[in-house]
Amino acid sequence: MNIIVRKKRTLRYKFFIGFIIVTVPLILFLFYNNYYAMNVVREQVSQSNSNLISTQAAKKDIAMGQTVNYLLRQVTNNPSYPNLLTLSSYPEESGDYFFAKQSLLTSFEQDQGAYKEVDTFFVYLDKPKRLITSQRTYWEIERYHEVLDAYMADAKSRKVHEWDILETDNVNYFVRIEQVPGSTAFVGALIKAEKLIDDLNTASSDSGLEQLLVSNAGVPLTATTLTNEDVANIEDSLKKPGSEAYRKFNRSSGLGYLAVSADFEQAPIHLVAIVPENNLLKQLFYFQWAIYLIPVLGLIVILFYSIFLKRTLLKPMQALMSGMRRIMHGDLSVRLKEGSSFEFAFLIETFNGMAGQISRLKIDVYEGMLKKQEAEFKHLQAQINPHFYLNSLNIIYSLSSLRKNDLVEQMTEHLADYFRFITRAHREFITLSEEIDHIANYLEIQKLRFPDKLAFEVDLPERYAGCSLPPLTIQPFIENAVIHGMPEGERLYVISITVKPLQDGSGDCEIVIADNGRGLSPEKLQQLQTGMAEEGEGKGAGGLGIWNVKRRLGMIYGNRADVRFSAGDAGGTVITIRLPIDSDNEGGNNDV
Known part of the structure; x- marks a missing residue:
């Protein structure tokens, strides 16, 4: 309307x-x-x-x-x-x-x-x-x-x-x-x-x-x-x-x-x-x-008059409005050519001057925002690192007390790989296969903590193994599933990670994390879906980790990335992460 x-x-x-x-x-x-x-x-x-x-x-x-x-x-x-x-x-x-x-x-x-x-x-x-x-x-x-x-x-x-x-x-x-x-x-x-x-x-x-x-x-x-x-x-x-x-x-x-x-x-x-x-x-x-013939001649006269009117009035006005729209959408580089009439020449000159002033002001503000976001980004990364160190040490101590040296060796190996990944978490991007390997180390550690109660499945096509993503993008959701989703009793708790292409023809992929655990209430799902869950809500990675991931994806990809939450058909929770395929960042960084 x-x-x-x-x-x-x-x-x-x-x-x-x-x-x-x-x-x-x-x-x-x-x-x-x-x-x-x-x-x-x-x-x-x-x-x-x-x-x-x-x-x-x-x-x-x-x-x-x-x-x-x-x-x-x-x-x-x-x-x-x-x-x-x-x-x-x-x-x-x-x-x-x-x-x-x-x-x-x-x-x-x-x-x-x-x-x-x-x-x-x-x-x-x-x-x-x-x-x-x-x-x-x-x-x-x-x-x-x-x-x-x-x-x-x-x-x-x-x-x-x-x-x-x-x-x-x-x-x-x-x-x-x-x-x-x-x-x-x-x-x-x-x-x-x-x-x-x-x-x-x-x-x-x-x-x-x-x-x-x-x-x-x-x-x-x-x-x-x-x-x-x-x-x-x-x-x-x-x-x-x-x-x-x-x-x-x-x-x-x-x-x-x-x-x-x-x-x-x-x-x-x-x-x-x-x-x-x-x-x-x-x-x-x-x-x-x-x-x-009279209407045809009338239309011809109106046509020539419309062309004259368009050149002298409508076209300069449309150019001025188009420039204003471009500035409104953030394009401060736009400059208009001076018009033939005195009135439009004055308006366009004034417009160009205002655009230049706004551009210089926005550059100054933008530089300050970049510095602030960089500091915030480093802080968010730092918040993710120390999650379960104490639990891992307690597991090693318990296994050592029980003289299960083979499990201690296995636990130590997985924990070393986990720490090795953490030392590289300062990088801006890693590959999807590196993220999955890190998650596998984490889940193997948790399997030693919960023997015969936890299993996991990974489906990662070779074509997506080298795709780039920020470090610790998937791991907080897995950690949240282990901490809050594991069912009571003897039922086997299974977590699956599936990477597949999107069906919209964009070439991007989606990462689907699904479990058969206790699931989330409809109110909690609605809060997570609409972004109403506040920072720090819940424990461990339950609130802070998820909030950090969504915040980082928004800062890096804008609206190209997306995280959706839903209930599984057979129970549990399904998390779908839309990840843009950016060829400039493929392969991550292999330094240790």
């Missing part, structure tokens, strides 16, 4: 927020203006297209109504009415049938010029089943017979007194039939669906407008580039309520289109016109580019 608060108080953040406050409303207004202009264009073009197809649909609707009136006249008092009765009353071979047919065809041929949308007028005789069309050529007669024979022969599916949709594989038609009263004859008209939109195709060929006839069931009746999914999307969009003259939909290709429609009164169909939305916006091309 503090980081967020600090960022909000920076000049960079405030300049950015100011830019947002000024430019965002302007950009939003420009985009709203553009959006409003595009909607106006959509509305105007869609209204124009709607008027166009409404006029076209009304025109074709009137033509279909006129065709219906013509058919009704044919089956009532029209001069053709007697001919229709003759056709249904006489056989095809009779002369009356022939003359009635020719008269009727002549009448159809003369009248069809007034009904340009009609492909053919026809007469169908239900008994016997005969079809007479107004076409003269063989191919036309065959084509319309193929279309009408099956439709007229099915008395259940054909519809009388209304326009019906006749769907074929290639072309769709509209058919209207009227029955001649008092006979089995029918008079009808056939209109190809494409003819109802031919005029509109001619008028809209250059505008990108595409139109099609669609049945009220949603089936396209004229040729179209739309898929069935596109047609379904159009029908769904047209059913949605809205005040606009158009409806928007997306084709399966992902392109946006606008659709308008007009219904027919004579037939269960409606005329649909669609136009690509991109075509409508061609008129706004330059205006759109201007709208998009």
Whole structure:
């Protein structure tokens, strides 16, 4: 939370927020203006297209109504009415049938010029089943017979007194039939669906407008580039309520289109016109580019202004703050270059002078601290040396009294090695193998003191034998384990020392000291872990030795070294020492 608060108080953040406050409303207004202009264009073009197809649909609707009136006249008092009765009353071979047919065809041929949308007028005789069309050529007669024979022969599916949709594989038609009263004859008209939109195709060929006839069931009746999914999307969009003259939909290709429609009164169909939305916006091309270009130009201006502001204000200020942070972290050698402006030049000159004064003062203080730490370090080393001399002498005396000369010799040998190590404890570093050998001598002495009650194990890989560490780093923990951890009774007390690499990839190692003894209370473990155990707490190495080790490791390695305390899974105590691998100090010092 503090980081967020600090960022909000920076000049960079405030300049950015100011830019947002000024430019965002302007950009939003420009985009709203553009959006409003595009909607106006959509509305105007869609209204124009709607008027166009409404006029076209009304025109074709009137033509279909006129065709219906013509058919009704044919089956009532029209001069053709007697001919229709003759056709249904006489056989095809009779002369009356022939003359009635020719008269009727002549009448159809003369009248069809007034009904340009009609492909053919026809007469169908239900008994016997005969079809007479107004076409003269063989191919036309065959084509319309193929279309009408099956439709007229099915008395259940054909519809009388209304326009019906006749769907074929290639072309769709509209058919209207009227029955001649008092006979089995029918008079009808056939209109190809494409003819109802031919005029509109001619008028809209250059505008990108595409139109099609669609049945009220949603089936396209004229040729179209739309898929069935596109047609379904159009029908769904047209059913949605809205005040606009158009409806928007997306084709399966992902392109946006606008659709308008007009219904027919004579037939269960409606005329649909669609136009690509991109075509409508061609008129706004330059205006759109201007709208998009203004924010870009604004960003470019802000970018150059930001660069200028960064060079003149933010960069010198950032350099000054960076220098202050480096001094705060202890780098007193930092010096800043003088700025180009008078104000920053004065600040930087003052800063450099203060840094120099602090550096000289800190050097003096640091030299005094080094002398104090060196004296403290020598004192801490001296505190570690005389721990168990009296106990060792008592053991030798006891063994001598019991005339166990072999054990006296062994004890003397281990004690001599122990003293030899102590004489070298003034060195700053020794090897890990030397520390382990010293611990082994100490434990061998303790085994003579506690026969059959103490054992120890050491696992020291060869790669870590020459690693450096301060003298008596591990030994105080072993001594503390022997003095305070040994269990009561006859149970064997085992102390193990394991050296292994850390798993964090740092290359350092850790020394794990574990025992199966009495262990420590949770409160004591918590005190040791958090560093709350005071100097001198406990007896022998129990408090002072551990405190000395942690103090020395902190003085030498800082936070690179670490000592952790925990309870063992099977009882006892586990101590883990993190030891940095310092190649400069490897090998220690072999002088005696």
